[in-house]
Amino acid sequence: MPAHAYRSALLHSLGDPADVGVAASYQYIADGLLLVEGGKITAMGDAAELLPTLPAGTPVERLDNALITPGFIDTHIHFPQTGMVGAYGEQLLDWLNTYTFPCERQFASPAHAEKVAGIFIKELLRNGTTTALVFASVHPESVDAFFTEAQRLDLRMICGKVMMDRNAPDYLTDTAQGSYAQSKALIERWHGKGRLHYAVTPRFAPTSTAQQLALAGQLLAEHEGLYLHTHISENPKEVEWVKALFPERSGYLDVYDHYQLLGPRSVLAHGVHLCDEECARLAETGSAIAFCPTSNLFLGSGLFNLPMAERHKLKVGLGTDVGAGTSFSILQTLNEAYKVMQLQGARLSPFKSLYLATLGGARALSLEDRIGSLQVGHEADFLVLDLAATPLLEYRLKQCNDIAETLFVLMTLGDDRVIERTVAHGQVVHRR
Template sequence: MTASRHAYRAAIIHMLDDPASSGEQDSYEYFQDGLLVVSDGKIVQLGEAEQLLQTLPADVPVTHYPNHLITAGFVDTHIHYPQTEMIASYGEQLLDWLNNYTFPTEQAFADANHAKRVATLFLDELMRNGTTTALVFGTVHPESVDAFFTVAQQRKLRMICGKVMMDRNAPDYLTDTPEQSYTQSKQLIEKWHHKDRLAYAVTPRFAPTSTPAQLDQAARLLSEYEGLYLHTHLAENKQECAWVSELFPTSESYLDVYKQHNLLGKRSIFAHGIHLNDTDCCQLRDSESAIAFCPTSNLFLGSGLFNLPMMEQHDVAVGLGTDVGAGTSFSMLQTLNEAYKVMQLQDAKLSPLKSLYLATLGGARALHIDDKVGNLASGSEADFIVLDLNATPLISARMVNASTIEEQLFVLMMLGDDRAIEATYVSGDLAWRKPSA
């Protein structure tokens, strides 16, 4: 009966709610000496170690992580796996960057073997950085999605991905047609959607590379299958926004393009959303759509500063995205480092608890899977990470002067990266562990 159980002892923190709505003190649960009990891939108990150990059967193994902090696995709400090997490509803003770097890189993903190799590298990086769930772009090639889901399924990961739909304003070698995009997406949906821990995202790249006819086909797919996601880009760059106005002259805004084509909804995730107004925010909230906040790519491409306080004011769901490869790190800790600075530049604050919320439960809520991942509540899937409070000599020295859990979190978010991830667990199994020094 207890053979599949395993317990993990360390300091433990997880988020219960958004600090912006519930208040910081009621938004999290923290155990300075906690115990997490896992069975058959699910969390079955969480509490004070001293109390739970007294009730734990003697044959349940306990893995002790002293001077470590356990939390839920990170949830990345926007990332491009085909761009893994073009990260840190120098010196362009969005539209030139796409033409000069992204499109030539994505051409190779017609080769299934190439796609599988990059998918393997990509998922290795996610595990090394503590990201256990992600919403992922493929390329226009069905082979890219097949390869990604094949590798993700083998690792028992909760992942969401989709084939890019793109029928104009892109090289011929990367374009499809409205009917092709519908047919190929439909085949992938029927093969992969809700298979094990996988889900499918209908993925028009962004409004400028899809005709109205293709956007209508995207909406057709969403209407035909339960639980699909819509994953695309929105209002990232001012030049892009101006281009959208020219291409869709009858639309009142960039978001209105997607609204007119029935693409707003409960599982619609729009990356960036930098250049939005109050009306846009109200429409996002009312449709239960969400925004992926991608600070490292927004700064890298010079796109602008995301207005998180405006989203909070309008009660828009927001998750965090690394947006690799315009994003400059797979690390959600480094992404939070940049998010903090984006807020500082707008005379706003981003607290350590709000940061942890964005990287875990906030992302899970944006994806409507917070009943499965994003916290450590009993019954949740056992995707969790172990953070090393002494990951580097500098972090170790700084932690001596960190007297609260909030301070410890902030140190990890400012100074941490992949070196701070001691271990990553997926469905209760060890998926990655930092090599011994």
């Protein structure tokens, strides 16, 4: 891949504003230059300083009225639920039985899985998501379909087969030993192949027996660099159900802790009803929470306590949680996250939002050395945002006085139309 330079405004996170303060948490260059070669960022900084240093003949693409940011990172999303986004009128447990399980049943068909994988990944890229932590279905065919399409586009993606051996329809349940064997085969086929990673994926504690959870922990111990992806404390009835199913454990998180499922690559979605002690334990183990505001509001699950997570230095990424979440757009998800904070008397600054969508997500996935930033040496996964994507957006942004206000307006009025271009590993994978 030959060198290519982009001249545009550049913006990326340098750290969590809760830790380093807002002023030190980002870098903004109004007239910047981003040099990409071999799928990596090889230079970034002020255009005036870098232009004279470029090798002769390096093409320089000037992008006016645009902003380059790192690609968005979605730390929790369900690929098989693409066809049921916006399903009406239920809370979590009824919603699973009414909509989710029948929809996921279709993924026993490799042809169906392949078709939806193409639609799903296209939507991710159209909305500027360059890395996602993805639930497949219980069927190995769904994982094969997703990874095949992700590999074709050279994307950095994480996915896993759902493990679910009880409290679900017969047509969707596996067995503890069967799920172990199928997961192991998928790990050997896909984990570490190109830019792909495998996630051990028990759906959530109520749908796995103790034996299955133990085997999930065994998989993590047997293979280096695997992820653990599941749900926790999304809905009050779910939390009570877990207590009834595992009376010997002190709480929901203790179930996962007991079976050795917590660690630096463990991402647990939601965490709406966690307590201080559970947040402290998650932080101690290096585990992360995926904050899914759109989904939590849509299913009436509750409001995630981000300030509590910050007090405990808990890693937090952002998740769209499609299909309970109603948009693939990280921008729209940040719009909802701001409102979730408002309802709790807290504020979500635009730079914290930027962090959650990029570097914070990368840290939640233990990939901050590769993605989530425009730093030299990182993989060239980035977006070109169009600051004139709609007439209203163009007019409103002209009223902005600084990059903080511009960023906030993008996150409240923006959606997929703002994504002019998505670049993954240096290659354009979406152009509006």
